[in-house]
Amino acid sequence: MNDKLRRRNLVILSSLFGLVFGMVGLAYASVPLYSLFCAVTGFGGTTMRADAAAATTLDRKITVRFNADTNTALPWSFRPEQKDMVLKLGETGLAAYRAENRADKPTVGTAVYNVTPDKAGRYFNKLECFxxxxxxxxxxxxxxxxVAFFVDPAMNDDPNMADVTTITLSxxxxxxxxxxxxxxQRANQGSNQKAAPGATATN
Structure with missing residues (x-):
């Protein structure tokens, strides 16, 4: 009887440990899985990434507005070079943002981005982007x-997007x-370029 009870307790204990480890693993995996989900579906205004321009363009036009923000921990000024542009669906647009380092030492920045309305994310494709x-x-x-981009012509076939005339890229x-x-790493690459015959350093 004691052996049966001991085995049962061991099974329960093992199951509890498995549950705890599974929850911990899920917590670590949740962020990359969520990011992957957003990248595939455009959820939360996440934009798509395209390898080639759209094959077709449509007469329907969309206004793309540009927004820029900088976290206070980064000593940069950052702004869009244009307020907005009007493009046909499928037409490739080329916009620019200007960044300036106001610190007295080199700094490294990384950008996060999205579009609004959120539902437009799945149709907003970037070809090149800083x-x-x-x-x-x-x-x-x-x-x-x-940043080079286009709005997928497939958006025209989505009834849920019929009311969208403006997309804001932030x-x-x-x-x-x-x-x-x-x-x-950049300093090491620069040293290697200077050491290589005929190499020219670039900024």
Missing amino acids: CFTEQVLQPGQAVDMP YTFFRAKDSDAVLA
């Missing part, structure tokens, strides 16, 4: 950061968490 990689700015350096720059590692 947000795909971390950005390093030297003291006082100012740069124009381009970026917020934050200080990169791995700033020191990125700066060390």
